[in-house]
Amino acid sequence: MCGIVGYIGYREAYPIVIKGLKRLEYRGYDSAGVMLYDGQNMKVAKAKGKVTDLEERAEKEITLNGTIGIGHTRWATHGVPNDVNSHPHISNSGDLAIIHNGIIENYAPLKAELKSRGYVFHSDTDTEVLVNLIEEVQKKDNLKLGKAVQVALNQVVGAYAIAVFDKKNPNEIVAARLGSPLAIGIGEGEFFIASDASPFIEYTSNAVYLEDGEMANIRLHKEMKVRKIQDDTLVNPTIQELQMNLEQIEKGGYDHFMLKEIYEQPSVIKDTYRGRLHANEGLIQMAGIEDNLEKFLNAERIIIVACGTSWHAGLVAEYIFEEFARIPVEVEYASEFRYRNPIINRKDVVIAISQSGETADTMAAIKLAKENGAFVFGVCNVVGSSISRETHAGAYTHAGPEIGVASTKAFTTQITVLTMIALRLAKAKGTLSNSVFHSYLQELEIIPEKVKEALETNERAKEIAAVFKDAPNCLYLGRGYNFPVALEGALKLKEISYIHAEGYPAAEMKHGPIALIDEHMPVIVIAPKQGHYDKIVSNIQEIKSRSGKIIAVVTKGDTQVRELADYIIEIPETSDALSPLITTIPLQLLSYHIAVMRGCNVDQPRNLAKSVTVE
Template structure:
């Protein structure tokens, strides 16, 4: 949550900062601000709303400096006001600071500083940091030492970018718990919350480690660890292209990313199926002894990643003999769940920076589990902390509502399930080959669904003004129903509940009436007849029925009002196709309702605080 950008170099800092803030705006869009060092000192410009609102205000200021920091806020402490927007400055105006995270002991520090005569103007925990820094810097010989002392005084998670009016040609960064990456250019350097802000300028990046402090200058960077010792960090080359973070003519990032899912599917499969066999040797150095030592598989995630994990749970249960547990990260980290060397613990996170998932991983690893990350970001905290990584290769996802990364996560998890099944000999080589071949055909079937958007839009038009929905699924389509309902809630603000279809009569049926549509995933599979029975129960309560159905099903149109058609595939793979019309249905309903698509209210892309 919250986006940070910093720049020092030869360009006009305000222009670079505003461009970077637009690229990380999905991380927070309550307010935005920037601080630029000019001949007059530090000049701070802030505005409530989006980066475009800040840009209008900044246009009237002659911010000519080449050194500055910027921020987009997702409010935690203090309301959404210009005063509470970042950057915050100390009383003397020497330091300006932007912050992502939460300072848990800010009230104690505020009281201490009050006693020293410090006046506070905002209701944020962030202002406490910059006021404390001013005192610590006055008591120390240099800025790195002051920042080391600052870290020792702060409890919580934070990523900081700091500019000092008395230090030309550099700014400082501090990272504990919240992500921060440095960008290295020629006679210029950058920092940002994630690499998307850096792509127009450089692909050479340094991911700060936990507790790192950095001085970022035109000539390069210096880094100290949490003990104040100078250290070297590896330079990584980002394999994303700047075009991946552009809209490419689409009205919204979300629609672009939905339409990229066939390509994401192929990208995640690439190099991982060889001669009809799942081959993860380029990603995982696992021998037969290690694979067979695992009796339990724990899959831990949040939100959409959790629903992808629930889909994979069914596949792992079918193809392996392991005991499979799937849990929400915020619950797993506090449960007395046994994780030992016989456990493969899989942590699924698009960003690799989700606070609860990171904490859950540290818990499992401390107890002896072998930890695997399934993530979209190679240099993320999660990817650096686990034993092994299976990358999605989905490219940057800008829309807050996850779509293409849900697809990528399911692909990666299915590859893992098939790989484990064949390695443990609980899945025959012939069956594994048959399933792998169908995986290779699925991207084309996804694109068949994508080509039916006009029909999906018309169905969405019929129901866009409804206030409540019930989603139903059975077997491996139940998690897809959960994900479909989540998408509708996230971007259209329509209340939607999802249930296993067999549970409808155990309570949710009380909600049914003519004004509550029921969206049912009913492919031609082994549970088809049972799901049809649930449809009849809903029809008896006069609810309109929308179905996700398999092409060629002649019976289904007699039982439902509208159908979102998908091609046939093996029962095991239906979730890959069934989720696509649900994403498009939610998208078009939200557009018709006039909702903000890419930046829905109250949500941020990455939840980096507990």
């Protein structure tokens, strides 16, 4: 949510900032802005809409030279999306400029106090309050910018990642974070600031990820200083070598990032189990599990906390952990878990799942679990992210950068990691026989080939999409391991095509949703041969008798459902427990093609952000 880019160095800042903002478009936004400093003047351009709209505005309204610049993509929280509310915001004196990702919760009393001191506000944003608070502190106590930012931040309540510039001291940018991510790229005689590393990967492979409660004074021709905001303690930051490369964040010939990421799933699933799964030797080796095996084996229960697609992966994991390892599992929305005073014990293991590793609600749930003595294990995709640092241990998914807002490869790689954990625990506990354990290892090893085969349903999904692209509603039904896949399929459709869709356990249809079924209602049924096949055939017959339009995802060679369904999509056979890795593929493709045919922005759906870093 919101994207931040900054540059200070010897290059022209404008192209770096604009290109960086485009790489952060996946985060979701409704307006954009840029500030450039040319040695004498701060030049600001802002526009509602896309970064391309900002480019048009900037080229008309300001000169584009200058080796210092900051830019921002805004996802509206305080104030409607418009030019005035866009960032950067300028202080009343015209000396300070700020960009901000987050929410200042106590902005209203601060604003009232500043108004009483003569400050005038032009926008509805909390960010304009913050920049003027910094200015007031700076003027009142005659402080340098860094100290003024520190004092001001100790007066605010909320979350933030900020970059602040003062034209009176133009060789410096001050950056700070609390609850929202911020990376600083370190080059030769230049620095880059961004919400993640993607805006600067072609310029430097060295980055510092600020920790919560830290700020950085970034000065030309000087070493960067990092301090604790609360007590001014100097911090020795860890410089990380970036694992990302430019090719990973380009479309690579695909029309959309989402389609590219759907097709990357065979390779990223393999990357996720590479070095961990040794099928021929009958071994699973994951350092985060091996080092903490006793914690898992002695757990009285596992609590999984996540949001969105990651929550659906957690639901699949609930079935897998309980089936394989016989450990009780609860799956919680992180956003609810943190506020409902949950019972957490020292013998609980909490698994936190997040693609970005920055999800605000999941971070808060982690902190709550740790305060109550639970062991917390993270599953995330982004190396060096906040969740990977905050948890006691964890495992990366190795999916590579996921740019499309609608998550695809994160879902399947999360399930892959969670399945390996469950299998390792089952082996240690002896809850699976050796033969069954080995068969699962061998099956998991060939899943990438089966996913590749499932991707061959693309043309069939496209044909079905053409029939149902104008449907106002859609139902998704699944049973057992594939109930969470029904939820995920419905989420994908509503996220990117804006069609109202709901997922249900197929047996729950009789408890309400069946009232919705008529000849206009498409019903997508996940009906592989393994699992509760006979039961789901009965559910399909109930839909058929009420004239619902049935699209069934079935195992190759199925005859029974073929006779009942209006449309079928065939997938390769696999074991019931691993079937979500296959059944989700045609649902991703179907959602993608429906969205494209409806003219929707597939990679950047309206109102959505890739990484939800505010509540």
